[in-house]
Amino acid sequence: MTLQVYNYLTRQKEPFKPQERKRVNMYVCGPTVYDHAHLGHVKLYVAMDVVVRYLRYCGCTVRYVQNITDVGHLLDSGEDRILKGARRERVEPMELVETYSASYFRDMDALGVVRPNISPRASCHIPEQIEWVKTLLEKGFAYEVNGNVYFSVEKFAEYGKLSGRRIEDLEPGARVEVREEKRHPADFALWKRAEAEHILQWPSPWGWGYPGWHIECSVMATKYLGETFDIHGGGLENIFPHNECEIAQAEAATGKTFANYWLLTGSLTIDGVKMSKSLGNYLSIQDALRLYSPYAIRAFILSAHYRGPLDYSREAMEAAEQGVRRLHNTVRAVRSRLKSASPQATADLSYIADLDPYRDAFIAAMDDDFNTPQAIAALHDFARAVNKMLDSQQIASGGTLATIDGMFRDLGGKVLGIIPDDLEPPGVGQELLGGLMEIILDLRQQYRLEQKWQEADALRERLLEMGIVVEDRTEGPSWRLEL
RNA sequence: GGCGACGUAGCCAAGUGGUAAGGCAGGGGUCUGCAAAACCCUUAUGCGUCGGUUCGAAUCCGACCGUCGCCUCCA
Incomplete structure (x- = not known):
């Protein structure tokens, strides 16, 4: 060590x-x-x-x-x-x-x-x-x-x-x-x-x-x-x-x-002043969780080095929320691709070898007095490389995808706690929801094939109002719950 | 008064001697029926101010300015 x-x-x-x-x-x-x-x-x-x-x-x-x-x-x-x-x-x-x-x-x-x-x-x-x-x-x-x-x-x-x-x-x-x-x-x-x-x-x-x-x-x-x-x-x-x-x-x-x-x-400040009970300038954790995801709150705190001060603001928290969403989008895409990837396909060894520099950068940052801002930066660099690979339509093997997912689970999940093992909110009726969404998206695809854009868009709009985001990707439509 | 921390782009924030990471926001583009997501390009001749050391300083030294914390029971 x-x-x-x-x-x-x-x-x-x-x-x-x-x-x-x-x-x-x-x-x-x-x-x-x-x-x-x-x-x-x-x-x-x-x-x-x-x-x-x-x-x-x-x-x-x-x-x-x-x-x-x-x-x-x-x-x-x-x-x-x-x-x-x-x-x-x-x-x-x-x-x-x-x-x-x-x-x-x-x-x-x-x-x-x-x-x-x-x-x-x-x-x-x-x-x-x-x-x-x-x-x-x-x-x-x-x-x-x-x-x-x-x-x-x-x-x-x-x-x-x-x-x-x-x-x-x-x-x-x-x-x-x-x-x-x-x-x-x-x-x-x-x-x-x-x-x-x-x-x-x-x-x-x-x-x-x-x-x-x-x-x-x-x-x-x-x-x-x-x-x-x-x-x-x-x-x-x-x-x-x-x-x-x-x-x-x-x-x-x-x-x-x-x-x-x-x-x-270092202390958390708000408008440059220490957040504290006695000053009354505090945000309770319960209130904060109503405004932001726990991953965003962690990412916000880890975006500054632990020894230094960190200033809270709505803007800074939104930035953390967006940053974490970007990472989650990449991980979601990898896991979705993994489901359809052939498990017995041999791993693309050249690509796995390319993963090492990202892991090394993360480890080096953490080894240097837990420099989480740099570690998060390494994770973002990694996400960009992964997104590029996914966009390029290269056929990534199940082994490669699993290795990538494993890195996100280890570094972003186990170590930083800003990437959950399960990105979809848990709850009963997951399978029912999945089945229903399949029917709705099939219907919408039919509209799109018939170029009935208004009907297709209305469907997407109404789903969005319920917190279901539909995205038409080159490989087909995808959906996710956004809380 | 003493001790200490900090001051880097519109915002958050790394970098502690070799020519400014990353995220967010903004601008332009690619892809798309549109949108979203993603990708590419772009945004600090500059790192509180003024001096000094050095071939070279955001980084070292000095002074000053500003913000904050602590000084016996606030994480």
């Missing part, structure tokens, strides 16, 4: 070498489930999805862990996001968590995002987190004040190594008021004392309370992936303080490197 990845720890591209050959352990910071996910979240999860898919395509066994934050993630006001959501909807906190976890998975499924192997919840790992805090206290990296336990950043010499910040550079209280009881303004909470009205609380050696936001990731990542694992992914905007704190807690406790490679993604 010659995969190169940009590692935020070293700020450069490095050859990717998992600890164990062909086995990759990977962790990505997951959602806080207090509301529906929106397109902004999708950029991270689709990008990481493609990382996982590509590693698997390269033959690696990937254990992908992505947490579900259901406790301890506070708002600027100091209010727990989960509790605020629960109050808003007048439900139990854990009821809210169930609702939005389900919503999150439903959205990700709809977008073809492969599920993590493990989706651990913070609230299910309270004992482990308490143990971890105890360890940090014993080792002298933490201190307790009034039922709160803080991590002492001055005790951890490497604090800031990921984000490139120095403690002296931080402006205390820039956003959140500094708590007097902290020894250093930059110290962060490992465990927080819960007031009586705080519903989510657990007993601990320091009284009733709940874990700080950062500790869950350190604890759950190491629990399922080992003290040192291969890849830690996340959004660039969380590099500080969240990711930095994860490293500090983990490495202070274990004395070992936390994660070897840090892959961080």
Whole structure:
């Protein structure tokens, strides 16, 4: 494998070498489930999805862990996001968590995002987190004040190594008021004392309370992936303080490197501003799926490199939709030709040999830090070559067509997830529909032979109104459902 | 104030020293009864601005301008 990845720890591209050959352990910071996910979240999860898919395509066994934050993630006001959501909807906190976890998975499924192997919840790992805090206290990296336990950043010499910040550079209280009881303004909470009205609380050696936001990731990542694992992914905007704190807690406790490679993604913006819940400039995934196909949404996100920012606009999404449609048209044509191709015909070896450069270009792009824009470009170049061959009326053998289809399935399907295995929408009555369409198209051909253009066109128009596109190709009429 | 990212055609966006990928949109053409699809040609003497290094810079260096993110709990 010659995969190169940009590692935020070293700020450069490095050859990717998992600890164990062909086995990759990977962790990505997951959602806080207090509301529906929106397109902004999708950029991270689709990008990481493609990382996982590509590693698997390269033959690696990937254990992908992505947490579900259901406790301890506070708002600027100091209010727990989960509790605020629960109050808003007048439900139990854990009821809210169930609702939005389900919503999150439903959205990700709809977008073809492969599920993590493990989706651990913070609230299910309270004992482990308490143990971890105890360890940090014993080792002298933490201190307790009034039922709160803080991590002492001055005790951890490497604090800031990921984000490139120095403690002296931080402006205390820039956003959140500094708590007097902290020894250093930059110290962060490992465990927080819960007031009586705080519903989510657990007993601990320091009284009733709940874990700080950062500790869950350190604890759950190491629990399922080992003290040192291969890849830690996340959004660039969380590099500080969240990711930095994860490293500090983990490495202070274990004395070992936390994660070897840090892959961080740029934000999705809209009109140049980050799409976020708090700004209200977001598009929910459900709404986005009403406007665009899941393949277009993925293609849009993958049209920019994962590390950079990407600006959402109606125009850009339409462009992605059209681009993906072009690829689907080619794949549909190949599969349709494949049905009538003779299966025992020998493969056109010279043409298959010509396929290699396209696959190589795709692989080279992906090997270069998952350069999906270039990989998609390679797919488009490939589609053009295939279209040319189909147009030229060369008799392609079943073997050649199957190889081409296989490439689209592998590269566009398995790796990028922008080409489905079945282009026609699933559902009952497919055979009935096929039979009916055959009758209608036969009738229309009869009109055309008789040069009754008005009747033929009217038929096509009415079918189009129902979402059935009819195209008269040189090899005969074809139809497809367009949603 | 500090740290960081970004600025490439009408739009989205690759390219990080060798003379500007790809997609969308636009224009022209081929094919077609028409349409669609597809294919061909075409669209940045130019990569925020100004300097510098170099035989050669979108790519390296410096300054400046602009946009955005983060600075203790927003993916």
